[in-house]
Amino acid sequence: xxxxxxxxxxxxxxxxxxxxxxxxxxxxxxxxxxxxxxxxxxxxxxxxxxxxxxxxxxxxxxxxxxxxxxxxxxxxxxxxxxxxxxxxxxxxxxxxxxxxxxxxxxxxxxxxxxxxxxxxxxxxxxxxxxxxxxxxxxxxxxxxxxxxxxxxxxxxxxxxxxxxxxxxxxxxxxxxxxxxxxxxxxxxxxxxxxxxxxxxxxxxxxxxxxxxxxxxxxxxxxxxxxxxxxxxxxxxxxxxxxxxxxxxxxxxxxxxxxxxxxxxxxxxxxxxxxxxxxxxxxxxxxxxxxxxxxxxxxxxxxxxxxxxxxxxxxxxxxxxxxxxxxxxxxxxxxxxxxxxxxxxxxxxxxxxxxxxxxxxxxxxxxxxxxxxxxxxxxxxxxxxxxxxxxxxxx
Amino acid sequence: xxxxxxxxxxxxxxxxxxxxxxxxxxxxxxxxxxxxxxxxxxxxxxxxxxxxxxxxxxxxxxxxxxxxxxxxxxxxxxxxxxxxxxxxxxxxxxxxxxxxxxxxxxxxxxxxxxxxxxxxxxxxxxxxxxxxxxxxxxxxxxxxxxxxxxxxxxxxxxxxxxxxxxxxxxxxxxxxxxxxxxxxxxxxxxxxxxxxxxxxxxxxxxxxxxxxxxxxxxxxxxxxxxxxxxxxxxxxxxxxxxxxxxxxxxxxxxxxxxxxxxxxxxxxxxxxxxxxxxxxxxxxxxxxxxxxxxxxxxxxxxxxxxxxxxxxxxxxxxxxxxxxxxxxxxxxxxxxxxxxxxxxxxxxxxxxxxxxxxxxxxxxxxxx
Numbered sequence: 001x002x003x004x005x006x007x008x009x010x011x012x013x014x015x016x017x018x019x020x021x022x023x024x025x026x027x028x029x030x031x032x033x034x035x036x037x038x039x040x041x042x043x044x045x046x047x048x049x050x051x052x053x054x055x056x057x058x059x060x061x062x063x064x065x066x067x068x069x070x071x072x073x074x075x076x077x078x079x080x081x082x083x084x085x086x087x088x089x090x091x092x093x094x095x096x097x098x099x100x101x102x103x104x105x106x107x108x109x110x111x112x113x114x115x116x117x118x119x120x121x122x123x124x125x126x127x128x129x130x131x132x133x134x135x136x137x138x139x140x141x142x143x144x145x146x147x148x149x150x151x152x153x154x155x156x157x158x159x160x161x162x163x164x165x166x167x168x169x170x171x172x173x174x175x176x177x178x179x180x181x182x183x184x185x186x187x188x189x190x191x192x193x194x195x196x197x198x199x200x201x202x203x204x205x206x207x208x209x210x211x212x213x214x215x216x217x218x219x220x221x222x223x224x225x226x227x228x229x230x231x232x233x234x235x236x237x238x239x240x241x242x243x244x245x246x247x248x249x250x251x252x253x254x255x256x257x258x259x260x261x262x263x264x265x266x267x268x269x270x271x272x273x274x275x276x277x278x279x280x281x282x283x284x285x286x287x288x289x290x291x292x293x294x295x296x297x298x299x300x301x302x303x304x305x306x307x308x309x310x311x312x313x314x315x316x317x318x319x320x321x322x323x324x325x326x327x328x329x330x331x332x333x334x335x336x337x338x339x340x341x342x343x344x345x346x347x348x349x350x351x352x353x354x355x356x357x358x359x360x361x362x363x364x365x366x367x368x369x370x371x372x373x374x375x376x377x378x379x380x381x382x383x384x385x386x387x388x389x390x391x392x393x394x
Numbered sequence: 395x396x397x398x399x400x401x402x403x404x405x406x407x408x409x410x411x412x413x414x415x416x417x418x419x420x421x422x423x424x425x426x427x428x429x430x431x432x433x434x435x436x437x438x439x440x441x442x443x444x445x446x447x448x449x450x451x452x453x454x455x456x457x458x459x460x461x462x463x464x465x466x467x468x469x470x471x472x473x474x475x476x477x478x479x480x481x482x483x484x485x486x487x488x489x490x491x492x493x494x495x496x497x498x499x500x501x502x503x504x505x506x507x508x509x510x511x512x513x514x515x516x517x518x519x520x521x522x523x524x525x526x527x528x529x530x531x532x533x534x535x536x537x538x539x540x541x542x543x544x545x546x547x548x549x550x551x552x553x554x555x556x557x558x559x560x561x562x563x564x565x566x567x568x569x570x571x572x573x574x575x576x577x578x579x580x581x582x583x584x585x586x587x588x589x590x591x592x593x594x595x596x597x598x599x600x601x602x603x604x605x606x607x608x609x610x611x612x613x614x615x616x617x618x619x620x621x622x623x624x625x626x627x628x629x630x631x632x633x634x635x636x637x638x639x640x641x642x643x644x645x646x647x648x649x650x651x652x653x654x655x656x657x658x659x660x661x662x663x664x665x666x667x668x669x670x671x672x673x674x675x676x677x678x679x680x681x682x683x684x685x686x687x688x689x690x691x692x693x694x695x696x697x698x699x700x701x702x703x704x705x706x707x708x709x710x711x712x713x714x715x716x717x718x719x720x721x722x723x724x725x726x727x728x729x730x731x732x733x734x735x736x737x738x739x740x741x742x743x744x745x746x747x748x749x750x751x752x753x754x755x756x757x758x759x760x761x762x
Contacts, residue, residue, distance in 0.1 A: 022516035135511050139638075139656050188638065188656060195641045346569055353435075353576045 031057040031101030034078070035110035035165035037150035038127055040117050041084045049120055051127070053091040054082040054151045055103050056165050077162045080154055088130040105136045110165050111143050111187065112205060114150040115221060118230035125194055125228055132191050139188030142172055145221040145230065147206040156213050164215075171217050172203065179240040179252030179267065180218040198225040199364055201242060201341040204233055224339050226365035232337055234329070241329025244290050244322060245342055245377075247272030256317035258301045265318045265383070266297035276347040281359055284373035286344055290322055295385040302393065305386035319379040326377045338371040340364040407611035409541040410603070413685065414454070414596060414619030416544040419551060419626070420682035421503045421731070422592030424648040424675065426627060427634040429588040431644035433581040437571040437635045440628050442582050446589025447624035453743050454596040454620045458613040460750040461603035463759055465610075469600050470696040476752050483697060485745065489600070490693035492737050494710065497686035498718035499730050501526050504679045505718075506727060511651070512672060522718055525680070530711045532684045533691060534704055537605070540684055547677050554674045555626060558667060559633050561657045566636030589627070591735035596620060597742035598685055601692050687714065 037054040056078050081099050085091035096102055111131055118124045131137050146153050158167035172184040185202055193200040201220040207213045220239045224231045234242060243249045249270040255262050270292040277285040296305060296314065303310045333339055345363050349356040364370040430439035464472035469489070474482035505521035513521065532540060577585075596616065603612045634649045637656060643649045654671035691706050698706075721727045753759075 022520075023513040139652060140658065188642070191645075192639045192642045195645055350569070350572050353573050 025102075025104075028060075029101055030104045031055075031081075031099055033057055033103045033105050033108045034163060035112065035154055035168070036105075036108060036131075037112040037114070037146070037154050038088075038117055039114045039150050040120075048086050049117070049123060050084060050086045051088070051091065051117065051123075052082055052084050052151070053088060053095075054080050054154055055095065056080050056154045056163070057099070057101060057103065058163065078164070080151070082151065088127060092130075105134065106138070108137065108141055109169055111141055112146050112150040112153055113143070114146045114148070115204075115230060115233070117150075118145055118202075118221065118223065121227060121229045124223065124230065128187065128190065128194070131187055137187075139186065139191070141187040142169065142184045143187050143190050143202060144168070144172070144185075144205045144217070145202045147204055147219075147233065152207055152213075153205055153215055156207065156215060158214075168205065168215055168217075171215065175248075176251040178218065179243055179249050179254070180236055182220070182239075182243050182246070182248045183250070193223075193225060196225075198343075198345055199223060199339045199341045200225065201234070201239075202230075220341075222333070222337060222339055222341055224337075224364070231339060234332065237325055238329045238332050241325035241327070242333070242341065244270065245272055245274075245288055245326055245329065247290075249292075253297060254318050254321050256314065256321050258303065258313065258317060261301035262298070263296065263301050263303075263314055263317075264298035265294055265314060265381070267292045267294045268384070269293040274342075274344065274347050276344070276351045278348065278352045278355060281355065281369060282372055284348065284369065286347065286373060286375045287378065288326070288375060289378045289380065290326065291380045291382075292318070292322065293382045293384055296383060296387055299387075302391065304390065305383075306390065311383050311386070315381045315383055318381040322379040322381065323377055326379070330375055330377070334371060334375060338364060338368050340370045344370065344373070344375075403536070403538055403605070404607040405538060405541050405602070405605050406607060407615040409545065410599070410606065410612050411615040411619040412544045412548050413541060413598065413602060414616055415552075415622040415626075416548050416678075416681040417595035417598055417685045418593055418620070418623040419678045420595070421500060421679065423623075423627065423630065423678070424507070424650045426589065426592050427631045427643050427649040427653075428646055429592075430585050430631060431635065431640050431649075433577070433584040433588075434640075435576040435581070436573060436640050437632060438575060438577040438581070439585055439631055439635070441577075442585030443589050443624065443628050443631060445582070445586040446593060447620070447627075449586070449590055450593040450596060450624070451617050451620045453746065454599065454616045455613060456750055457596055457599045457742065457746045458603060458616040460746050460753065461600055462606075462609040462612045463750075463753055464604075465606075466604055468604050468696040469693065473749060475758060476749055476756075486693050486697055489597075489741050489745075490690045490697075492734075492741050493686045493690040493693065494714055495717060495730070495737075496734055497529075497683050497690065498714040499727070499734060500679050500683040500686065501529065501714065502718035502721060502727060502730075504676060504683075506724060507648075508672075508676070511668075519719060522715065525683075526711060526715050526718075529680065529683045529687055530707060532680075533687045534707045537688065537692075540688060543684070544681055547681050551674045551678050551681075552622070552626065554670055555630070558654050558657055558671060559629050561659065561667070562633040562637050562653060565656065566633065567639075568636075570636050570639040571632070591732075591738065592627075593620070593623065594735065594738035594742055595682070595685075597738065597746075598689055600746065601689050687711075690714075 033055045035056040039052045041050040041052040058078055059076065081095055083091045083094040083098065085094055092103060113124060113127060117127065131141060153168065154164050156164055158164055161167040175181045175183045182203060190200065200223050202223055203217050204219045204221045206216050206219065208216055218236050218239065220234045220242060221230050222232045222234060249267060252267050254265045254267065256265065272288060272290045275287045305311055333341060340363060359369050362369055430442060470482055470486045473485055501522050504525050505518040508521055509516065509518050532543065599612060599616050603609050606612055630650060634643045634653050637653060638649065646652050651668065654668040657667045658665050690710060691703060694706055695701065695703060721730055
């Protein structure tokens with residue numbers, strides 16, 4: 001009898017320890033944050049800037065099929081919460097006083113920082129700290145810079161996706177279709193650049209002004225590592241050139257003029273090889289070779305592509321155009337801004353580690369050895385196919 | 395006809411082969427890539443792992459050789475032959491204390507880590523206590539059963555680690571690994587030291603070899619067992635550097651964990667690889683803890699022969715628990731780990747080396 005009682009006591013005691021009741025969070029109390037947007041709070045405080053943080057939180061009721069409950073058809077599938085403060089953690093805690101669901105960041109996919117904030121020295125780094133430090137966060141979160149207000153990006157109504165964040169993430173992943181879209185930049189990669197104090201180009205999200213507002217990602221913001229702030233925004237063409245030089249193009253179209261009419265060359269595969277030639281601190285040369293393969297996607301000009309001479313004419317034109325894009329970019333970044341977002345530094349480090357250690361503090365700041373280097377561009381284009389028809393008109 | 399293999403409380407050589415990697419893969423695997431990346435340039439850290447591992451294998455050989463000279467004898471028995479009885483008592487007591495502190499460290503570490511990643515508001519005292527209960531339950535039973543547990547758990551731990559490693563392959567950037575061999579000798583030396591410290595664990599052979607039915611085979615089994623974590627650590631280190639680069643790895647508290655968080659199954663239907671990963675590191679810490687606890691029981695039992703094993707287990711468990719609760723924060727815990735490393739050099743390198751020299755010099759053999 002005594003044994004049985006002690007078993008019962010033991011079993012009930014184990015309930016106390018095995019249920020893990022300290023940390024249980026009911027799923028309906030958890031606010032799954034999908035995206036975060038950081039703006040400058042309008043109240044200008046003395047000294048440190050204060051920020052406005054917006055979280056986009058899923059409201060699962062609005063996501064369902066719609067017929068589950070009578071009213072759920074009208075419910076929005078998400079809601080945005082904004083709070084202000086001087087540190088991110090502070091803001092998150094302030095937010096707890098406003099929402100019924102406590103923000104949970106384990107499923108966060110996106111961090112958007114307004115360019116206004118990114119231009120303040122150190123602010124960008126300080127903001128990203130919590131997104132890296134907190135154990136809930138993942139290092140695969142995508143980072144974007146908003147040209148205007150970051151919060152506005154999370155508010156637009158997407159025609160296809162139920163959640164604005166899902167819409168933005170799928171644009172960011174469209175790198176195969178457009179030269180200006182680089183593969184999405186993850187916070188883990190940004191962390192690396194911040195740690196080594198080097199510059200990086202961050203995809204820029206803009207809201208188109210004409211007609212219905214919708215987000216676009218076709219440019220890049222230039223973040224200068226040594227001064228820890230964003231310095232400029234690249235134009236669409238410069239962004240294309242940057243992606244070509246970095247070899248991050250996965251697909252896209254180049255339009256050239258032949259006989260006064262447009263011919264579109266579709267890039268199917270592109271790569272770039274950068275070969276450094278280093279003779280000393282002041283004599284650093286980079287040979288950049290951009291190679292593309294593709295097909296003729298559209299031709300307004302009436303040309304017989306069965307003739308190799310015509311095909312090579314297109315190839316030549318495309319090569320010229322690629323070279324022009326790369327040169328435009330170099331003019332801006334190499335000569336004008338003198339910021340190395342191409343990651344040429346990595347090639348110097350690989351080729352001559354000793355030299356790199358002696359100049360790394362002055363690479364794209366101070367003495368700026370980067371701006372003193374010479375960069376030459378070579379392009380090579382191959383047309384693999386001319387499409388399904390020979391001609392569409394006589 | 396073969397009788398029931400484990401009824402005689404003896405173990406074969408494969409059990410020893412399993413127990414070594416099982417002990418070595420513990421707390422160190424989570425932070426080792428960071429420690430190595432701090433001192434070395436790009437991916438040069440694989441060299442110190444092999445160097446530290448080489449030393450570890452060498453001393454595994456020393457310890458196994460020493461212990462297998464005296465088949466079916468306990469550490470106390472053969473060390474009293476070598477260095478007189480009183481000194482042998484002191485040595486055994488010291489080693490018992492070392493393994494107890496080590497066990498308490500592991501138990502505290504499991505609480506600290508799971509509090510950080512999994513249960514933010516559960517008190518660490520409770521986490522440690524629950525973990526210790528399971529460990530105590532394991533140790534209280536048959537000793538040979540523990541070896542079966544290692545054979546059961548180790549393939550799971552290694553299997554999952556290999557899956558994580560395999561999935562990091564597409565994420566590795568060659569740029570992170572180059573340039574090669576740019577570290578100065580100081581960096582290599584420091585890396586070798588930290589690797590060696592995290593490989594501490596072959597000392598268990600001092601005690602477990604006595605249980606073997608064919609002690610001569612302990613040498614080979616132990617050395618093969620030691621090679622498993624070395625290879626695993628090199629691959630893990632290279633994956634961490636290749637995916638996250640040297641400078642990031644050096645700035646992450648537990649790079650191995652972050653690596654598991656970066657990994658995603660293609661197609662996006664299974665994102666949370668770290669959940670499985672958490673499971674296996676709790677298992678890894680469990681297998682390490684039970685060995686250390688068991689060895690301390692074994693050592694003390696050899697001093698007090700008349701006390702029953704179960705009594706000792708029940709006396710030691712609260713002591714280990716209280717010791718584990720002493721450090722106030724992670725920095726102090728790191729201090730404990732450092733101290734354990736240096737104590738480990740004494741227990742696993744200096745003492746066995748001295749004893750084997752004595753044994754050779756005086757020509758003492760336990761098997762006649």
